[in-house]
Amino acid sequence: MAAKIGQFFNSVGSFFKGDDRIPWCDPDIILGCERDVAEAANGGSDELKSESIMRLSWALVHSRREEDVQRGIAMLEASLTNSSTTLQQREKLYLLAVGYYRSGEYSKSWQLVQRCLEIAPDWRQALTLKKAVEDGVIGIGIAATAVGLVAGGIAAALARKK
Numbered sequence: 187m188a189a190k191i192g193q194f195f196n197s198v199g200s201f202f203k204g205d206d207r208i209p210w211c212d213p214d215i216i217l218g219c220e221r222d223v224a225e226a227a228n229g230g231s232d233e234l235k236s237e238s239i240m241r242l243s244w245a246l247v248h249s250r251r252e253e254d255v256q257r258g259i260a261m262l263e264a265s266l267t268n269s270s271t272t273l274q275q276r277e278k279l280y281l282l283a284v285g286y287y288r289s290g291e292y293s294k295s296w297q298l299v300q301r302c303l304e305i306a307p308d309w310r311q312a313l314t315l316k317k318a319v320e321d322g323v324i325g326i327g328i329a330a331t332a333v334g335l336v337a338g339g340i341a342a343a344l345a346r347k348k
Contacts, residue, residue: 207314207318208287211244213249215245216249219241219244220242222241222242226238240278242261243278245258247262247281247288255288256285258285262281263282266278275305276309279299280299280315283295283296283299283312283315284315286298287315287318287322292322296316296319
């Protein structure tokens with residue numbers, strides 16, 4: 187019985203910690219991508235520059251550091267209009283959705299995921315992110331309800347004392 191209770195609390199804890207299947211990126215990978223972008227800017231082809239920037243954008247929105255995520259979002263938003271193919275647009279929309287998800291901006295993330303799914307309805311990554319976003323919104327709702335109940339209980343207890 188104690189093991190089942192422990193499992194329950196672990197699953198609830200992982201839900202509120204935001205455990206998801208979206209990978210994280212280490213700072214050393216970001217540094218490597220930044221070096222690649224700098225090298226591509228010094229004489230590389232336009233295609234190499236674009237690929238390097240996409241890799242850096244991917245690394246930034248998958249970072250654990252909020253400032254990296256925000257930088258990745260800014261890079262992707264600036265380059266979104268320059269998407270020459272539907273595939274590039276889909277990838278950038280998805281990465282933007284990841285960035286907004288990691289920033290806690292679930293409504294923006296959900297809208298972008300929906301746009302990805304309009305382009306590729308069966309894309310597993312986008313479907314996984316959509317589920318994570320929906321779970322995040324539900325988690326916020328549960329937490330807000332719990333806080334409301336606790337606050338209401340405290341208010342009721344204080345009112346009874348008077």
